Amino acid sequence: MKVTPRTLDEAQEDELRVLLERRAERLRELEQTEANREEAVHWVAEFPLGEERYALPLETLRAALPLRMVTPVPLSAPHVIGVLRFQGQVLAALSLASLLGGHGWRQDPAVLLVVERGDGELCAVDCEAIPRPLGLPVGAVEAARARDEGPILEVFSDQQLVHLIDPPRLFTRAGAGARHGR
Amino acid sequence: MAVDPLLQGLVVGFAAEAQEVCQKVTMDLLDLERGGLDTEALNKAYVRLGRHLHTLKGSAASLGLQDLSEIAHKLEDALAPLRASVQQMPRAVVDILLHGLDIFMLRVHAHADGRGDSLPDYTAALAQLVAEAPPPEQATAPSPTPAPATPTPAPAAAPTPATGLGFGAHPTMEAPRDESHAGADADGAGWRVSARQVTTLMREVERLREVRLRTEERSRELDRVVTLLARQGLLAETAEARTLLSGVGRAMRSDGEETADIVDALEEGLKAITTRPVRTILEPLQRMVRDLSRQLGKEARLSVVGAEVSLDRRLLEKLNGALVHLLRNAVDHGLESPTERERAGKHHEGALTLRIEQQGNLLFLESSDDGRGIDVARVRQVAESRSLVPTEELARMNDNQIRDLIFRPSFSTRADVTDTSGRGVGLDAVRAAVEALQGRIEVASTLGQGTRFMLTLPVELGSSPVLVVRVLDQMMGLPMLAVEATQLTRMNSLRIARRRAQLEYKGQLLPVVDLGSRLGLRAAHMPNEGQPLMVISAGGKRVALEVDAVVGDRDLVIRPLPAEVRDVPSYQGAATLSRGELMLILRPSWLVSDPAPAASLTPQSRRALVVDDSLTARALHRAMLEAGGFTVHLASTGARALERLLADTYDVVICDLEMEEMDGDEFIRKVRERPETRELPIILVSTHETGRERGRAAGADAFLSKRECASGRLLAVVLDVMSRGGGRA
Known part of the structure; x- marks a missing residue:
């Protein structure tokens, strides 16, 4: 069989094609990874409560306010701190530590987070510091959701445990006057 | 059959008008049926009925709704003999007219829905109506028994004005009895808005009200700045600034007043739109x-x-x-x-x-x-x-x-x-x-x-007069309608028996109720000489309500409470005070009701006083202690707590170390100075571990960092300290 040797130009073209294909493959992989990474993140507002880290889904958070102008409501349920005005509405301010069934705290809460309860209404919960945005892997959140039936999902992220609050589960139960543990 | 959209729109408008007119006819018929009207009232009622039926006939004919026009005409025929002799209306005639109106409205709605073509032939219903109508001579007689009538041929209805009554074919020509609400929806010139849009507007009005309150607050702050500047001496350098600030202050007050007027006008407007x-x-x-x-x-x-x-x-x-x-x-x-x-x-x-x-x-x-x-x-x-x-x-x-x-x-x-x-x-x-x-x-x-x-x-709309009172640190509102009288306690007007006081009021003995203890803020309390007492009346019951001070009356918009506290029977809502804070409005029916016998009110229950300047910390301690069966009273400062200790007795005190006015160690020192409270168990809490030494030095019986205050731990320490009868840690 007669073999026709490749010319230099042809050989260079082949190498160039292979090289370009490899680069394209790497870019596709990179793009895919980035896309996966973006899709896989569940944004939350993370804050400390005592020695632990808690978080609320960012889409449920409506505002963070200084904890003042709250009127106590005598004879209300123990988890109710009081009522306050927010954009023309009267909201209840609730103690998160109390809602969670009694919890130590490092510093007296000075911030109120206005949260959508999940039934179209708003309420406010106290926290020790202004929360910071944090991305949690969707996979980890879904796994926690499948595992935990209560209002708190234990999500592991970067070797740390974050207690993700599920507002509809938490506040629906609070509305019924029940106490909560994890 | 293709329907002309313009004509269909007119028919829909007519349906709304016809509904209103039929409602008025029905009310008149029911009045006539009941009887008891004098001749003049009877005459007026018949004239009104005649006008309304004629209006219905004319309007229907003008829209080409021949069936409706003929029904209205038949109803006019049934009415005619009675109008002529002005007598009480027999039940049989009322029945026929009401039945006729029902048929009329059923067909009106069908026409308005575009189902006019599929309606059954009206002549049968009309014939039945005519057949049931009593003849004129019987109709005028008071006998309730209907008799068959000779059917009369139905004349072709036309929008002809009635003689001598001065009204035309269009219903809007006559003066409706309910003028304020009849026109807007019916004349087709209004808007259709969703409830959500109106609710949003209401919230915006409430926000504007808050802006006004803030403007007033800024204006007061400006006044304080001007006063402070004036105290610095009347220096020429600050004179211009003071004049300028005074001017800004005046302008802000004027703006605040205008905003208040706008808020009131908007609220009135919204009320008119949303209520009937x-x-x-x-x-x-x-x-x-x-x-x-x-x-x-x-x-x-x-x-x-x-x-x-x-x-x-x-x-x-x-x-x-x-x-x-x-x-x-x-x-x-x-x-x-x-x-x-x-x-x-x-x-x-x-x-x-x-x-x-x-x-x-x-x-x-x-x-x-x-x-x-x-x-x-x-x-x-x-x-x-x-x-x-x-x-x-x-x-x-x-x-x-x-x-x-x-x-x-x-x-x-x-x-x-x-x-x-x-x-x-x-x-x-x-x-x-x-x-x-x-x-x-x-x-x-x-x-x-x-x-x-x-x-x-x-209900969400409208403001109402409220009497503002104070009990301990908290302002509370009382609906003025429930406040029958206000007076200062005269001990000689009280009857005290078995630790219960009663007030002599207009020959009655009213139970004296201490608002503070009723709200669980303090132990039961006898009124002192000169203390304000308010006679509250609701549902036929009265009590004399004891408060610490009467602040004054306000006209306030009372808002419903959120779901989390809506079921607390003590309150009917909350209102915003001038500085923007919310005030709870008490429910009079709760105030006059007998207090439920709660475990917390029994003398055997243990009492704890929580002293903390943090609202959330107080709430948390209260939750934990109440869960352990304690009756808990709260104080936001050391001074308030000392007042509470003078008035009440407690089994244990939980006190924050770092407080603004009087810190925990000073509070403990003052408590230990009084022989009555020298042995009172006190647990000091702090966010800092370093407080442990300070607590021991001050004479606390135990110390807990707030991070240790998890459920159960606080209670365990409290019980431990109490079992030791104090006994310093």
Whole structure:
């Protein structure tokens, strides 16, 4: 069989094609990874409560306010701190530590987070510091959701445990006057 | 057949107008049927009826709705002999006219929905109507028995103006009785807006109100700055700044006043858009009561008190169904037959009453009858036979609880199912409707004398006068309507027996209620000489309410409370004070009610005082201690806590170390100075571990960091300290 040797130009073209294909493959992989990474993140507002880290889904958070102008409501349920005005509405301010069934705290809460309860209404919960945005892997959140039936999902992220609050589960139960543990 | 959209629009507009006119005709017919009108009133009623029917005829004809025009014409014919002789209207004629109106409205709605072509031939209904009508000579006679009439040929209706009455074919030409609400929807010049849009506007108005409050606050701050500058001496360098600031302050006050006017105007405007008087829903109810009592062979008269009260249209629509149920129930179950009533010494005509009253943000609606009342024994028997409640539970229930069983689904005392009752659907639906509106329903009944259903519902619109009082640190509002009198305590006007005080008031002895202890803020308290006492009246009961101070009266918009505290019976809402903070409005019916015997009020229960300047910390400590069976009182400063210790006795004190005015170690020192509290167990808490040494030095019995205050831990330490009888750690 007669073999026709490749010319230099042809050989260079082949190498160039292979090289370009490899680069394209790497870019596709990179793009895919980035896309996966973006899709896989569940944004939350993370804050400390005592020695632990808690978080609320960012889409449920409506505002963070200084904890003042709250009127106590005598004879209300123990988890109710009081009522306050927010954009023309009267909201209840609730103690998160109390809602969670009694919890130590490092510093007296000075911030109120206005949260959508999940039934179209708003309420406010106290926290020790202004929360910071944090991305949690969707996979980890879904796994926690499948595992935990209560209002708190234990999500592991970067070797740390974050207690993700599920507002509809938490506040629906609070509305019924029940106490909560994890 | 293709419908001209313009014409169809006119027909829809006509339907709304016809509905209103028919409602007025119905009300007049029911008045005429009841009788008791003098000649002048009769004459006026007949003239009105004639105008209304003519209006209907003319408007229908002008739109080419020949069937409607002819029906209206026939109704005019039925009325004509009575108009001529001005006599009481016989029931038979009322029946025919009401029946004719029903046919008229059914066809109106069909035309408005574009179903006019599929309507059955009206001539048969018309012929029947004419056949049932009494002849003119009989119609004018008072006999209620209808007699067959000779049918008269129906003349072609045309929009001809009636002679001598001065009105034309168009309904808007006549003056409606309810002018404020008739025009807007009917003339086609209005807008259709969703409830959500209006609610959003209401919230924006409330935000504007908050802006006004903030403007007032800024204005006050500016005044303080000017005063401070003036204190620095009247230096020439600051003179210009002071003048400028004074000017800005004046301008801000003026802006604040204008904003207040705008807020008021907006709220009034929104109220006009979103409310309508209760009387607008009464016509179908009157008609329903009349028809049902006729059907059941009973006689009933519905009276309404408070028909002029304007309510949120959505609320009114939702209430309508509940009122229908209540009134049907009253006619069917409550009222006896005329013979039975006369035997029982009652008037043969049963009296139904609807009473509507708005107090602040609460609507009170009462539906009562003077019928046979609820037979508790029968209700108990039915509940048992249908296994609605376990037998043991039933045996424990008192009469009120048994009476409440009538609100249970499927409950009916009827053994058979009729057109009107027996299916057990009714009162449970009423309760569901009321609860869906965040209201509540109660029933009171006396056997043989009648039944009263009382509905309490929150309403969102309108301001009301409120008396602001102070108890300890907290301002509270009292609806002025419930405040009958205010006076200062004179010990010689009190009667004190067994640690209970009573006030002599207008020949009555009223129980003295300490608001602070009723709210769980302090232990029971006897009024001191000169302390304000308010006579509160609600639901026929009165109490003398003891408060710490009367701040003054305000006209406030009372807002409903959020879901988390809505069920606390003490409050009916909250209102914003001038500095922007919320104030709770007390519910008078709660104030006059007997306090529930709670474990916390028994002398055996242990009492704890929590002293912390953090609202959330106080709430948390309270939650933990209450869970452990303690009665907990709160103080936000050391000074307030010392006052509490002078007035009350406590088993333990939980005190924050770092507080602004008086810190924990100073507080402990002051407590230890008094012989009465020298041994009182005190637990010091702090966010800092370093407080442990300070606590020990100050004489605390135990120390806990707030991070250790998890559930159970605080309680364990408290119990430990108490068991040691103090005993410093």
